[in-house]
Amino acid sequence: MAYEHLRRYGLQPSFEEAAGQGGLCLARITEQHRDRYKVMSEDGELWGEVSGKLAYLAGDETAFPAVGDWVLMDLPEGSGSSGVIRRVLPRKSAFERRAAGTAHAVQVVAANVDVVFLCMALVGDFNLRRLERYLSVAWGSGAVPVIVLTKADLCDDLPAHLEEVTSVCAGARVLSCSSLEEEGFRHVLEGIPPGSTVAFLGSSGVGKSTLINRLLGEDVLATGEVREDDGRGRHTTTHRQLILLPGGVLVIDTPGMRELQLDSGDLSRSFDDIGELAARCRFPDCTHETEPGCAVREAVARGELSPRRLDSFRKLRREMDYAALDSRQREREKIRHMFGSMGEMKQLVREAKRKNRR
Numbered sequence: 001m002a003y004e005h006l007r008r009y010g011l012q013p014s015f016e017e018a019a020g021q022g023g024l025c026l027a028r029i030t031e032q033h034r035d036r037y038k039v040m041s042e043d044g045e046l047w048g049e050v051s052g053k054l055a056y057l058a059g060d061e062t063a064f065p066a067v068g069d070w071v072l073m074d075l076p077e078g079s080g081s082s083g084v085i086r087r088v089l090p091r092k093s094a095f096e097r098r099a100a101g102t103a104h105a106v107q108v109v110a111a112n113v114d115v116v117f118l119c120m121a122l123v124g125d126f127n128l129r130r131l132e133r134y135l136s137v138a139w140g141s142g143a144v145p146v147i148v149l150t151k152a153d154l155c156d157d158l159p160a161h162l163e164e165v166t167s168v169c170a171g172a173r174v175l176s177c178s179s180l181e182e183e184g185f186r187h188v189l190e191g192i193p194p195g196s197t198v199a200f201l202g203s204s205g206v207g208k209s210t211l212i213n214r215l216l217g218e219d220v221l222a223t224g225e226v227r228e229d230d231g232r233g234r235h236t237t238t239h240r241q242l243i244l245l246p247g248g249v250l251v252i253d254t255p256g257m258r259e260l261q262l263d264s265g266d267l268s269r270s271f272d273d274i275g276e277l278a279a280r281c282r283f284p285d286c287t288h289e290t291e292p293g294c295a296v297r298e299a300v301a302r303g304e305l306s307p308r309r310l311d312s313f314r315k316l317r318r319e320m321d322y323a324a325l326d327s328r329q330r331e332r333e334k335i336r337h338m339f340g341s342m343g344e345m346k347q348l349v350r351e352a353k354r355k356n357r358r
């Protein structure tokens with residue numbers, strides 16, 4: 001079977017189709033170094049550098065490959081284990097952040113993630129407002145969020161915490177785990193088919209590394225740390241950035257993903273309750289601040305929507321509007337703006353009503 005090996009690395013038919021028959025080598029980015037990338041091809045690991053043309057035509061940083069990307073490479077005869085990356089295939093999902101020290105440049109820190117685990121510790125770190133922000137980022141990325149409440153062993157009122165989280169989760173799955181207990185963490189990957197790519201998002205210290213290590217198992221971890229000879233002198237591979245777990249699920253764990261700023265996102269999914277209400281506001285562009293006929297504020301007055309949730313929504317929207325001022329990302333409308341998605345939502349509601357009438 002063609003691409004048997006790459007299928008283990010997450011190759012899906014859509015990428016295979018996009019790759020076409022051009023005679024270029026299909027590969028997935030597994031590590032990003034300064035100007036070079038480690039890639040997995042059907043025939044094993046290679047090094048790649050982007051072609052001059054790709055770099056020249058790149059409008060911005062997001063056009064460059066990121067860990068998780070599927071790329072097409074040229075492997076010139078006699079070039080050994082390195083090649084030239086000519087194309088980045090369209091992404092199914094992407095996590096972006098503003099590059100350090102710049103106001104404008106947006107970088108992709110992980111691409112083609114299927115499921116993102118939003119990690120929050122049940123003690124100390126527990127904060128529903130932050131979770132709402134993570135959910136916005138997740139829905140904006142194109143990956144499906146799953147909420148993982150960590151350090152369950154330290155929590156003495158799990159049901160109450162679960163209930164609170166469920167009230168803001170907007171349909172995302174919620175689970176709890178403990179990396180310290182023998183059977184406390186394996187269920188995190190339940191229902192996620194082999195070949196899926198996952199990533200972990202959450203504050204420092206919530207236990208992401210510990211969980212990944214437990215899922216990885218000691219044996220595999222040890223081999224991940226062996227010294228390798230890449231032809232440019234020996235170096236230590238601290239850890240892979242795209243990791244194949246024993247059960248066949250792939251994990252993307254890049255430094256960028258860990259430093260992800262919460263300045264992008266899709267509020268319409270994480271606040272779908274407010275979206276539904278907003279569809280009934282008198283003005284289509286209602287900001288739910290002072291406008292008459294605001295269905296959102298009416299719901300708060302009736303006690304059906306928590307004022308804290310509306311507050312949180314407003315705060316997040318302001319932050320995102322602010323981020324939009326200096327982010328090209330928003331200019332390109334990659335992330336749908338709230339009003340746009342409200343419009344869409346209203347249209348959907350209208351269509352649904354029309355259908356029901358028939």
Ligand SMILES: Nc1nc2c(ncn2[C@@H]2O[C@H](COP(=O)(O)OP(=O)(O)OP(=O)(O)O)[C@@H](O)[C@H]2O)c(=O)[nH]1
Pocket residue numbers: 150151152153154177178179180202203204205206207208209210211258
């Ligand atoms: N009690 C308890 N402690 C845990 C659990 N998981 C992790 N820890 C501890 O929490 C601390 C932080 O864990 P890490 O895995 O390094 O956290 P992280 O989210 O990867 O943090 P960064 O690497 O900074 O992003 C460590 O001391 C772990 O031993 C858990 O399930 N229960």
Ligand SMILES: [Zn+2]
Pocket residue numbers: 278281282286287288289291293294295296297
């Ligand atoms: Zn309103």
